[in-house]
Amino acid sequence: MLNNNIGESTMVNLENTGLYAGLLGLLFIVLSINIVRLRLKYKVGIGDGDNKVLATKIRIHGNFSEYIPFTLILLASYELNGGAEFMLHLCGASIFVGRVTHAIGLSKTIGSSIYRQIGMLTVFISIVILALENIRLFLV
Secondary structure: OEOOOOOOEOOOOOHHHHHHHHHHHHHHHHHHHHHHHHHHHHOOOOOOOOOHHHHHHHHHHHHHHHHHHHHHHHHHHHHHOOOOHHHHHHHHHHHHHHHHHHHHHHHHOOOOOHHHHHHHHHHHHHHHHHHHHHHHHHHO
């Protein structure tokens, strides 16, 4: 990133976001391996082969894939805009724990479960907090 002085560069630091991106990246691989393992076990190359276990794991992975990129953008924006480090870690850790809890909940039942509810609630709350904090930082 270049600042106003031509030729001078400014270092952009996202080490805190990087921590949570790394943890979530590892979780993404674990969820992916679960699907690959089941595809091999049930000999299903594409789709879920009408297998409820595989369909559930695919949905867990899909749900993760739908929420995590956006949450990481919010987290990175907050860090870049000088957000409070404590809040950054609180939200980052909540997102990670929420995704683990959500995956556990969906693995136990495809219906409603306390783990699934807690998992989604922690992610939703983190998204709302980060969204509002990013707006607040813009306005000040």
